[in-house]
Amino acid sequence: MPTETAQPTFVLIRPQMGENIGAAARAMWNFGLDRMRIVAPRDGWPNPNATAMASGAGRLLDAAVISADTPAALADCTYVYATTARPRGLTKPVLSPEAAMAEAAAKIAAGGKVAVMFGPERAGMENEDIARANAIISVPVNPDFPSLNLAQCVLLVGYEWRRASAEVVATRVDMARDGAWAEQVEIEKLADHYEDTLERAGFFWPEAKAESMKMNLRNLWSRMPLSRADVQMLHGVMRQMVRWKDRD
Structure with missing residues (x-):
């Protein structure tokens, strides 16, 4: 079962390879995220390749909600982000991962249910799915090579969620055991x-x-x-x- 920690739901739209689903689960759990929804996985569900790749994050796959289509996966959400690197000809707010997760944290704190959609590996998200999002998350990547692996994108957004929702110390020094600063x-x-x-x-x-x-x-x-x-x-x-x- 997912934890009680308030957090966004990560929605994988028609993912193609079980290994990528497992890697995405592992990336989510690195940052304390455990609410995954999967829309129409190409190779069916459950997927043993996903379980093997998830390693210690298999609990996310066990609790993942499988939906037949995008509207069903987003039905109870009050605000939705779509991750895409390409302009789609749609008029929408475009945020960096940092700005999006800071905004998401505020919306969730106010009682909202936030989802972040991630598109399939080969071609990314289609306009039909992006049209259902309230805003776009765009990672500032090399414009000559904008394609991100599914798990990489999940990791980036998960990291920014952690920064926005947890007290992260920018710099620290780990002292040796029984160590103390000199007076x-x-x-x-x-x-x-x-x-x-x-x-x-x-x-x-x-x-x-x-x-x-x-x-x-x-x-x-x-x-x-x-x-x-x-x-x-x-x-x-x-x-x-x-x-x-x-x-x-």
């Missing part, structure tokens, strides 16, 4: 250790440039996002270098 006092002690040791080694020369060199070194430490483990290692590097020199 400022630890950075200061590391800077003192290097500065004192390099001073004794005669590194800050000529004297006229010594203060500038020390400032640059301090600035180097401040630019580096150091963990406590990093600081300990750098202390150890300098201590070992001094021991290596002294053994001679």
Whole structure:
């Protein structure tokens, strides 16, 4: 059974190969989408090739709703998008996947039932199907090679749905187990250790440039996002270098 999570329904219009249906299911489940409808699959249903390709996403295929035609698949929907890369001579709003899924998230939050249609692999969606859509999703692809694999298109739209509906952190750092960022006092002690040791080694020369060199070194430490483990290692590097020199 599909989850209770509010989400759009992905409708595959007359898909031709079971492998592509399975790959689409896998792409959907990557982003937490599990409401699939399939209109008139060419090779019938169920399809063992789809199940094999879906891998861990077979549950989507088990719960998929099979319809004989597009109107039946869209009957309970309140807003429908059609994915197509080609101009079709129809007057409709055309949105990027990002804009479409942001809009879809708002419509679903307001209680709407949103569907996204994906056309068959060989020729894409026909105008008869696109005419039933409220808006078009167009992926900004290379105009000289606009054709996308069915699962690729599903993946792109699913990714944008995830971005629009979940809290996605744009940048993060995964710390090692038991890791922690170094505190400022630890950075200061590391800077003192290097500065004192390099001073004794005669590194800050000529004297006229010594203060500038020390400032640059301090600035180097401040630019580096150091963990406590990093600081300990750098202390150890300098201590070992001094021991290596002294053994001679």
